[in-house]
Amino acid sequence: MEREQGALILRRLGLKATPRRLEVMQCLVGERMYLSADEVWNRIRVRLGSIGLPTVYRILDELAEARVITRIFSADRKQYFFMCANQEHHHHFVCDSCRRVVDFAQCGLEGLAGEIASSTGGRVLSHILQVNGLCAECSRTESEVAR
Amino acid sequence: MEREQGALILRRLGLKATPRRLEVMQCLVGERMYLSADEVWNRIRVRLGSIGLPTVYRILDELAEARVITRIFSADRKQYFFMCANQEHHHHFVCDSCRRVVDFAQCGLEGLAGEIASSTGGRVLSHILQVNGLCAECSRTESEVAR
DNA sequence: GTATAAATAAAAATAACTTTCATTTACATG
DNA sequence: CATGTAAATGAAAGTTATTTTTATTTATAC
Known part of the structure; x- marks a missing residue:
């Protein structure tokens, strides 16, 4: 920047x-x-x-x-x-091992607010979504270690 | 219990x-x-x-x-x-006003792990999902207050 | 009943933040 | 460019949720 x-x-x-x-x-x-x-x-x-x-x-x-x-x-x-x-609506894939963060656009929750509203009668205002795991590099490293 | x-x-x-x-x-x-x-x-x-x-x-x-x-x-x-x-995989809808928690089954993330895996090469291990807003009751109350 | 590992109490410690207030600085205005 | 003012910062102290430690108690297997 x-x-x-x-x-x-x-x-x-x-x-x-x-x-x-x-x-x-x-x-x-x-x-x-x-x-x-x-x-x-x-x-x-x-x-x-x-x-x-x-x-x-x-x-x-x-x-x-x-x-x-x-x-x-x-x-x-x-x-x-x-x-x-990324300034669009997106979420993060966070590596549990090296702390790397990768963004992804697929939210998968587009319809959820409506479903929750109609099933509970409440109103959705926000959501927290974070996916965790191992990034490509750490995933490889771990396989090597397991060998 | x-x-x-x-x-x-x-x-x-x-x-x-x-x-x-x-x-x-x-x-x-x-x-x-x-x-x-x-x-x-x-x-x-x-x-x-x-x-x-x-x-x-x-x-x-x-x-x-x-x-x-x-x-x-x-x-x-x-x-x-x-x-x-609820012992099945589910998440929570949390009321920002009264702290009430309502569970919902729709995760919406079923395909996400695979998509992230194939697009990043990493491996998904877990995810955090929490939906916030106003429960039915607080949603009604707020409307009344706004009147 | 009794041995033993697990659980708890009580007190002290930790550490991640926050607040406070005096000083400095960005920047709008002339 | 000078300058007034609100905003930003430094430094030190404070807060508080949570954790650790260690001695004592207790659930439970035998």
């Missing part, structure tokens, strides 16, 4: 294009694994000279609220983040 | 049928909202005389591991639990 592009996204959200925010975005764009707040912090504070961990938390939270980045669910219940170029 | 039924489930899992475990199970069965560990704790400690909160956490964790109960995802990232009579 070009810096100017990042600045544009931030301004559209009504957020100031600060060096810290741009650095957090730059850290996540192009990263193919999900990262925790302190991992982002460790990666960018070298380049920035200094940045507080609470600032990183705040920025990640803002970006997630604004849907610029996504939260990834993990069994350890810590917060993880991932930025996906 | 009959107590003897609970004891049977526990023994099948290789767990001792202790009063605390039975009480936790009894608390959750028949409950239609999801509960946190300390909510369960507050409900059962009256009846048990005394029980430590760590014990409740441990029991809930064991039961969740064993799939006797399910974890419910919430925006506050705390742990919530729900026991569903």
Whole structure:
């Protein structure tokens, strides 16, 4: 992501294009694994000279609220983040072994909201969907190990 | 749930049928909202005389591991639990307003594992799916409020 | 009944976040 | 370009859900 592009996204959200925010975005764009707040912090504070961990938390939270980045669910219940170029409705296939995230468009839930509405009488507002497993590479590696 | 039924489930899992475990199970069965560990704790400690909160956490964790109960995802990232009579593969429709949980069988993801496998080369092992919104009752209430 | 491994209590510890408030900075405006 | 202002950040302290530890108790197999 070009810096100017990042600045544009931030301004559209009504957020100031600060060096810290741009650095957090730059850290996540192009990263193919999900990262925790302190991992982002460790990666960018070298380049920035200094940045507080609470600032990183705040920025990640803002970006997630604004849907610029996504939260990834993990069994350890810590917060993880991932930025996906895909702006359409999509979900993530997450590797349990190497943390790689791959997006996929097939949601499979198109009709579900209607079905739930008509069967329960309620109203569907959102859904969480995340598929986990082993990415191609880790899947291969595991087969080798099993040999 | 009959107590003897609970004891049977526990023994099948290789767990001792202790009063605390039975009480936790009894608390959750028949409950239609999801509960946190300390909510369960507050409900059962009256009846048990005394029980430590760590014990409740441990029991809930064991039961969740064993799939006797399910974890419910919430925006506050705390742990919530729900026991569903439904033993088949199913998911939950969770009310954002009153915490009610309704299960539904339609998964919609039957073909997804195969599609992901063939498009990425990886292997799907599990998935998280939770639908959120307003249950029938809260949906009605909200409409009334809006009037 | 008794031995034994499993379960629990109680207290302390952990760690992931959050809050607070004083200082700095982006940027709209003149 | 200078400058006022709200927004952003740093630093330190605080919060709180959850976990760990270790000594004691208890379910259950024999």
